[in-house]
Amino acid sequence: MVHEFPVQVYYEDTDMAGIVYHANYLKFIERARSDWVRSLGIDQNAMREHEGVVFVLRRIEADFRAPAQFEDTLSVQTEVRSVGGVRLVLSQTVLRDGEVLFSAEVTLVAMHLDGQPTRLPEQLRRRVH
Template identity: 40%
Template sequence: MFSLPIRVYWEDTDAGGVVYHAQYVAFLERARTEWMRAHGHGQERLRREHDLVFAVRAMVVDFLRPARLDDLLEVSAGLLQCRRASAVFGQEIRRGGERLLTAQVRVAALEAGSFRPRPIPEPLYGQLKALESGADTGIGA
């Protein structure tokens, strides 16, 4: 599974030094973006070459433990399922070996110009399909 290190800064926290819940969504987004880039599909390239963007359609997040100021987090992303016009990612945030958060994120494929749903173009679909892990994220566990 792909993993992105992220340091928690003051701007990520509330007045008590605990990561604000909405900031976790930004951490998850960065990891999915870097996962795509690591597989040769940066967002600008997808837009330019395929007229394609991905937008979050649904998200299930299980907050298990808080992250705090100065923590070094590992934010992971893996493709669980790729369909013709959507994909589902499994994600986790860990601090050391401790799991802080699990998430399952469904993204929809959209035409970049109109933001209308569209199928993922070949051969991109085939490349993403080959990267499916099908692994369980542990949501609800």
């Protein structure tokens, strides 16, 4: 299942050349991940408050292919690559009119607020298998 999340490029997202500043792609894919988790019916605030569990970015491998520009309409696609006991690996791609501008493989882990890894929530594992 591929989750799609729309992104509009605003002036504040760009550098002096009018292209999206590289760090903003990480913000775009973060927003898309949050929207994806929400679409699964998972309330991350409740998960943190009631279970003391949060998702933590463990690793990201990014590939910048082409620049996005001011006023572009983009789409972020998020797809599950693998699910383990503690770890979740996602593929995220930023596209403009079907052209891949940026891609990343993102590894997330579930962690207790005390910093210890923990199993991914059962609700998440059920919904992504």
